[in-house]
Amino acid sequence: MPEHASAPSHLVDRDPQVTPQQMAAALVPPPQFADASFESYRPDPDYPSQAEVRDTVAAFVASGAGAAAPRRGLFGRRRSAAPEAGAKSGVYLDGGFGVGKTHLLAAAYHAASGRKTFGTFIEYTALVGALGFQGTVDLLRGTALVCIDEFELDDPGDTMMMTRLIKELSETGTRFAATSNTPPGALGEGRFAAQDFLREIQAMSDRFDTLRIDGLDYRRRAVDESAAVVPDVAAALPAGAVTLDDFDAVVAHLGTVHPSKYVALVEGLDAVGLTDARPFTDQTDALRWVALVDRLYDAQVRIVASGTPLDAVYPQSMLDGGYRKKYLRAASRVVALTRAA
Structure with missing residues (x-):
């Protein structure tokens, strides 16, 4: 990890509490689309x-x-x-x-x-x-x-x-x-x-x-890439507000937090570090991960990960099921987030 970066915290230590009023106030486009307009849309x-x-x-x-x-x-x-x-x-x-x-x-x-x-x-x-x-x-x-x-x-x-x-x-x-x-x-x-x-x-x-x-998926129009992986997550984390956790621990933690709170779970973060990512064996865990990826993408939080590339964590049996397009959307998004500058 860069010397000027502060010590990372842990995503698993975050337990956000969100009031109904905060939920209602959050019904606005995510920061990534704060300036979206019909004029700025670039059709293929x-x-x-x-x-x-x-x-x-x-x-x-x-x-x-x-x-x-x-x-x-x-x-x-x-x-x-x-x-x-x-x-x-x-x-x-x-x-x-x-x-x-x-x-x-x-x-x-x-x-x-x-x-x-x-x-x-x-x-x-x-x-x-x-x-x-x-x-x-x-x-x-x-x-x-x-x-x-x-x-x-x-x-x-x-x-x-x-x-x-x-x-x-x-x-x-x-x-x-x-x-x-x-x-x-x-x-x-x-x-x-x-x-x-x-x-x-x-x-x-x-x-x-x-x-x-x-x-076509604009995130993959230029080149067909996989999600990036690094040998040492801690060393590769950027400066700023970052977390560092074992992938399995994060997946387990997601089961204790309602998906409606995932926005608050990643609020204020610049990057999340995940060690030893591996394919899912439980579909409920996979779907919770998809929901987290959506919120990370909305907030443009960079992902730094080791282990299995994060676009390859869904076994073929899951990709052949009814949630196929959710998994493919998440795979597309983690490619962008792991390769963000």
């Missing part, structure tokens, strides 16, 4: 849908209605009845990881007028857990635009809760913008019986229009 010329979606989302925000969006539902199904003109209350950005969906979502947040919120799906569900459903409705009522990043339907309870929340808020004039790495028709696929919740899913889909974004 080889994939025209990127520029088209940018322009459609910009028009959605500027007009206050989704009339300019394609006539498709959130889950790609044909609507049983066409809604009244201007009745659609949201846009859903569907595409792979690394095509700029979160940038466009943050741009929509910054361009929107009036009260607005920005958070991941898990942050909104955690808010419901802290405030209760009606308390969350009361808090968000009157919001002009609610941005939901990384929309997920991994849990049937969360599915029904979010559909109710969208329904109640949209009926009072709130509009929505959402992103997901999973094609809308496959949300929940391989994780729970999505067909059992068809009524709730269809009710939500009628309020959104799907915008498909094609393209």
